[in-house]
Ligand SMILES: Nc1ncnc2c1ncn2[C@@H]1O[C@H](COP(=O)(O)OP(=O)(O)OP(=O)(O)O)[C@@H](O)[C@H]1O
């Protein structure tokens with residue numbers, strides 16, 4: 243269960259404070275599949291970052307699985323994220339010096355699980371990248387990099403999967419492959435899924451649509 247209460251987030255630069263997100267109240271039950279929509283700059287990525295513990299709220303409660311991420315130490319937050327969260331970033335953040343399958347494997351080894359090579363390969367094959375296991379990110383198309391990033395988020399079956407525009411860089415057919423895998427994993431494993439998307443057709447496949455502008 244995810245619970246946000248009176249969350250406020252601003253960014254400060256050169257003495258200038260820019261408020262970016264206010265969430266008076268948001269609850270997401272376990273295993274719910276949620277699409278976050280909203281115009282560019284509305285705070286979708288910021289909200290995903292708050293849920294992952296990567297970014298701290300200025301005030302309010304961000305509770306994931308009974309853990310309050312706002313008061314947790316940095317180290318505890320890192321452990322929580324490694325153990326419980328799979329995050330596909332909007333700009334992927336793949337490691338250049340590692341192949342596709344190694345990047346996916348790393349997703350699991352950060353979480354302290356060993357021997358995930360087989361699962362990494364299976365995920366990449368399911369995402370139609372069986373022929374690209376040993377390519378480096380620089381040798382992959384943007385859409386292929388997106389799929390590697392998604393496999394890295396899914397490996398090891400985290401309880402919470404966050405995905406930021408997972409279908410943004412893809413053609414319709416590949417987007418459907420990604421979406422099907424995300425929804426299937428969450429259904430089979432009771433994963434809570436929070437996905438930012440600007441594609442309303444994609445959003446319609448989820449249990450619930452949350453418009454970020456409407457939260458405040
Ligand atoms: N590190 C930062 N420092 C300062 N401002 C930031 C920072 N990160 C985000 N912002 C600002 O916060 C606001 C929300 O950004 P965010 O990335 O969450 O939007 P978004 O809804 O994900 O947009 P998009 O659809 O373009 O990805 C934007 O106005 C952005 O300029």
Ligand SMILES: [Mg+2]
Nearest residue numbers: 286287332406
């Ligand atoms: Mg974004």
